[in-house]
Amino acid sequence: NADSAMYKAKEQGRNNFQFFAPWMDTQVSNRLEMLISLRRALDQQEFKLFYQPKLSLKDGRIIGAEALIRWESPEQGMVAPDRFIPFAEEAGLIVPIGEWVLRTACRQNKAWQDAGLPPIPVAVNLSPRQMNQALPEFVANVLADSGLSASWLELEITENVVMKDAEKTVATLNTLKRLGLQISVDDFGTGYSSLSYLRRFPVDALKIDKSFVRDIARDADSAAIVKAVISLAHILNLRVIAEGVEDEEQHAFLRENGCDEVQGYYFGKPMTVDDFTDRLRKEAVQAAP
Numbered sequence: 001n002a003d004s005a006m007y008k009a010k011e012q013g014r015n016n017f018q019f020f021a022p023w024m025d026t027q028v029s030n031r032l033e034m035l036i037s038l039r040r041a042l043d044q045q046e047f048k049l050f051y052q053p054k055l056s057l058k059d060g061r062i063i064g065a066e067a068l069i070r071w072e073s074p075e076q077g078m079v080a081p082d083r084f085i086p087f088a089e090e091a092g093l094i095v096p097i098g099e100w101v102l103r104t105a106c107r108q109n110k111a112w113q114d115a116g117l118p119p120i121p122v123a124v125n126l127s128p129r130q131m132n133q134a135l136p137e138f139v140a141n142v143l144a145d146s147g148l149s150a151s152w153l154e155l156e157i158t159e160n161v162v163m164k165d166a167e168k169t170v171a172t173l174n175t176l177k178r179l180g181l182q183i184s185v186d187d188f189g190t191g192y193s194s195l196s197y198l199r200r201f202p203v204d205a206l207k208i209d210k211s212f213v214r215d216i217a218r219d220a221d222s223a224a225i226v227k228a229v230i231s232l233a234h235i236l237n238l239r240v241i242a243e244g245v246e247d248e249e250q251h252a253f254l255r256e257n258g259c260d261e262v263q264g265y266y267f268g269k270p271m272t273v274d275d276f277t278d279r280l281r282k283e284a285v286q287a288a289p
């Protein structure tokens with residue numbers, strides 16, 4: 001039965017899980033392996049945060065960072081979030097992983113400030129499963145523990161998070177906003193959100209999805225969508241940021257059309273803490289009179 005199969009697998013030692021109960025097909029067994037390795041990743045601190053700069057389009061200065069999770073798996077090497085976040089969401093592991101992300105990003109941001117670097121908000125991605133009534137208290141605790149002021153924390157949520165159970169989500173977002181943090185809508189344009197909701201949600205910024213930015217120069221529809229989102233954001237008094245900017249042509253288009261901020265490989269890939277610290281330090285030196 002299942003228990004004895006598990007037991008046998010455990011007997012064979014860590015890192016050598018095998019599931020061979022007859023009722024398990026390969027898919028189930030792979031999922032179990034994934035679940036076990038993600039749990040282990042959390043316990044053994046195999047997750048890392050990388051940081052990608054966000055720049056002002058006015059003067060090209062770094063005005064923020066997004067924390068992006070990586071999994072340094074002993075078996076598979078560096079694993080990108082698209083390969084494990086959806087699974088972690090389904091398995092419920094996204095809640096403890098998300099808590100680790102928030103704590104780590106807040107601590108890191110406080111450490112940069114304590115090191116005398118120019119303060120910037122750091123953004124953390126939230127998955128739909130984290131958006132519940134317990135979230136504001138958790139965030140408040142993490143801020144208190146880290147000593148980071150809420151104004152230096154930004155939360156990125158997708159439109160689908162917002163639209164799922166809209167009433168409850170508005171209440172939760174309002175409570176979060178009262179802490180003093182920033183909220184942005186990620187991958188804007190790819191999900192469903194109605195304009196009336198957008199107006200009612202206490203968000204501060206829209207992030208134009210990188211699929212529209214990628215096609216700006218080649219596809220008139222993408223260019224039109226990007227312009228429309230920039231106008232929409234400004235009408236609603238929101239900041240607008242373009243993600244996935246990879247070349248000068250896209251950069252110029254966004255600047256000419258009044259986008260506020262940019263993020264993308266053209267300005268800096270997601271990087272390790274050490275590399276991001278160097279980048280911030282260089283900026284601080286350049287800014288000095």
Ligand code: C2E
Nearest residue numbers: 068069080081082101125126127244245246264265266270
């Ligand atoms: P996202 O939040 O939309 O993050 C932006 C993604 O675009 C990142 O991929 C980033 O590396 C990538 N990117 C940035 N600039 C460029 C560019 O110029 N060109 C291209 N092609 N890509 C660019 P990444 O790091 O692989 O993350 C993928 C997604 O995984 C994120 O999309 C986010 O939805 C999710 N994710 C990442 N970290 C976390 C986390 O800590 N918690 C949760 N819940 N989700 C996360």
Ligand code: MG
Nearest residue numbers: 066125156186
């Ligand atoms: Mg994001």
Ligand code: MG
Nearest residue numbers: 186187209243
């Ligand atoms: Mg995005």
Ligand code: MG
Nearest residue numbers: 158186187209
């Ligand atoms: Mg995304």
